Amino acid sequence: MQYVSTREGKCPVSAAQAIVRGISPDGGLYVPLEFPVFTCDEIASMEGMRYTQLAAFILRHWLVGFADIRIASMCEAAYQRFTAPRVTPVHSLDARRHVLELYHGPTSAFKDVALQLLPHLLVESAQQVGEQRDILILVATSGDTGKAALEGFADVPGVRICVFYPEGGVSEVQRLQMATQQGENTHVVAVHGNFDDAQSGVKRLFTDPAIAAQLDAQGVTLSSANSINLGRLIPQIVYYFSAYAQLTANGAINSGDAVNIVVPTGNFGNILAAAYAKNMGLPVKKLVCASNSNNVLSEFIQTGVYDSNREFHLTTSPSMDILISSNLERMLYEIAGRDAGAVQGWMNDLKTQGRYEITGQPLETLQNLLWGDWAGEEEVAQTIAKTWRDDRYLIDPHTAVALCVHQKYVQATGDDAPAVIASTASPYKFGTAVLGAVLENPAQLPQDEFECLNLLAERSGQQIPEGIASLKALQVRHTAVCDIQDMAHELTW
Numbered sequence: 403m404q405y406v407s408t409r410e411g412k413c414p415v416s417a418a419q420a421i422v423r424g425i426s427p428d429g430g431l432y433v434p435l436e437f438p439v440f441t442c443d444e445i446a447s448m449e450g451m452r453y454t455q456l457a458a459f460i461l462r463h464w465l466v467g468f469a470d471i472r473i474a475s476m477c478e479a480a481y482q483r484f485t486a487p488r489v490t491p492v493h494s495l496d497a498r499r500h501v502l503e504l505y506h507g508p509t510s511a512f513k514d515v516a517l518q519l520l521p522h523l524l525v526e527s528a529q530q531v532g533e534q535r536d537i538l539i540l541v542a543t544s545g546d547t548g549k550a551a552l553e554g555f556a557d558v559p560g561v562r563i564c565v566f567y568p569e570g571g572v573s574e575v576q577r578l579q580m581a582t583q584q585g586e587n588t589h590v591v592a593v594h595g596n597f598d599d600a601q602s603g604v605k606r607l608f609t610d611p612a613i614a615a616q617l618d619a620q621g622v623t624l625s626s627a628n629s630i631n632l633g634r635l636i637p638q639i640v641y642y643f644s645a646y647a648q649l650t651a652n653g654a655i656n657s658g659d660a661v662n663i664v665v666p667t668g669n670f671g672n673i674l675a676a677a678y679a680k681n682m683g684l685p686v687k688k689l690v691c692a693s694n695s696n697n698v699l700s701e702f703i704q705t706g707v708y709d710s711n712r713e714f715h716l717t718t719s720p721s722m723d724i725l726i727s728s729n730l731e732r733m734l735y736e737i738a739g740r741d742a743g744a745v746q747g748w749m750n751d752l753k754t755q756g757r758y759e760i761t762g763q764p765l766e767t768l769q770n771l772l773w774g775d776w777a778g779e780e781e782v783a784q785t786i787a788k789t790w791r792d793d794r795y796l797i798d799p800h801t802a803v804a805l806c807v808h809q810k811y812v813q814a815t816g817d818d819a820p821a822v823i824a825s826t827a828s829p830y831k832f833g834t835a836v837l838g839a840v841l842e843n844p845a846q847l848p849q850d851e852f853e854c855l856n857l858l859a860e861r862s863g864q865q866i867p868e869g870i871a872s873l874k875a876l877q878v879r880h881t882a883v884c885d886i887q888d889m890a891h892e893l894t895w
């Protein structure tokens with residue numbers, strides 16, 4: 403399997419090259435030259451596989467050039483820190499709604515599924531392409547990627563990692579998770595700005611030749627752990643096949659039945675992985691894209707107009723507080739019939755005017771594949787409360803966005819086919835918002851975050867995930883704050 407850039411469409415590179423580079427030198431994202439496709443028999447055989455076996459089975463098709471035995475051992479190593487035996491278990495609310503719990507990794511967000519594997523992929527890839535320099539990973543995070551990447555890369559030899567997050571733009575648990583991160587090779591910086599500012603700042607660092615030269619002189623090269631990196635995307639395809647296998651195994655669906663997949667979306671990485679799974683033969687009817695009040699994506703799907711010139715809202719689902727959605731570029735490439743020139747034009751419009759518009763065939767293709775809508779803050783709180791009340795099931799605000807939009811989808815279209823709903827974070831990452839939604843009397847909401855978590859655990863009879871419960875006793879190690887234009891100064895520490 404080889405990969406090309408969405409803005410070039412030629413000059414294929416290997417999987418290892420694409421992973422080491424993160425982003426193509428022309429500014430585009432790497433996409434496969436063609437999609438591997440599974441037969442029905444192959445998909446049926448997944449029922450009998452453990453998660454790590456399934457991951458290795460799927461990854462082999464993407465990571466051409468990697469030894470099978472290495473892929474298998476990397477998958478074993480990556481998923482041993484997940485607390486659920488099935489890694490990404492499905493919890494069925496009823497015959498139609500199947501919640502895919504993606505948050506049982508060490509940092510309690512779905513990002514762990516890819517970021518526990520990425521360090522292994524990156525080190526292996528660097529060896530394959532003969533990269534001798536140390537690797538400096540730059541991350542812009544809206545809350546969850548930062549911690550998951552830090553946890554994945556902490557103390558990995560030959561790698562350093564620097565994370566930028568928007569000051570005041572993440573939840574208290576998310577902030578503490580990053581600020582207390584151990585590992586001499588880690589650095590965490592709060593920036594004055596929102597996530598889009600931080601992400602644009604990181605992109606500038608990547609493309610600044612002076613910085614590249616300076617780092618090169620020190621024997622260092624840059625790479626990315628953001629979801630533009632192919633090594634982030636590929637592992638996320640696996641859990642959609644796993645969900646399907648779990649549903650056929652327990653009789654919720656028959657082999658071959660098509661399901662809808664609902665994903666709470668920000669940077670479009672997770673839902674793109676679902677689209678890739680469909681391209682690989684997974685029976686998927688509709689992909690439902692769920693936005694929070696930063697509803698740039700759902701509006702794009704409805705109208706064909708992508709317009710980032712709008713107010714930026716801070717919400718209770720901060721990991722989706724994004725107006726410039728990087729991975730959408732990979733979708734644009736597919737719906738444009740793999741026309742790199744068209745993608746270049748749209749991305750240029752986005753850069754110069756903050757806006758672009760698609761019409762005709764690409765729009766039709768997009769709307770055949772996807773349906774989009776959004777949930778406001780009040781609806782999110784109501785969905786958390788209702789799901790707790792009616793289903794005795796605690797969900798985080800991102801998952802609530804997905805459940806709420808799924809309900810809107812069923813109402814609008816009448817399509818009540820079985821749905822896989824991606825649950826992207828543990829409710830304990832967003833204690834104040836979740837407890838605030840389930841309390842009958844909001845005046846009872848404690849000021850202290852950990853008291854909120856204790857109360858939630860008490861009410862639900864669940865345990866607070868270990869990585870979150872332990873935060874209270876950990877020392878804050880990272881206190882750096884900087885302006886967007888000063889991010890380059892943070893690269894040495």
Ligand SMILES: *Cc1c(COP(=O)(O)O)cnc(C)c1O
Pocket residue numbers: 511512513546547629666667668669670671672673721722800826827
């Ligand atoms: C990152 C994240 C999302 C959005 O995922 P994308 O791949 O950026 O669309 C949704 N929910 C949670 C909890 C996240 O951490």
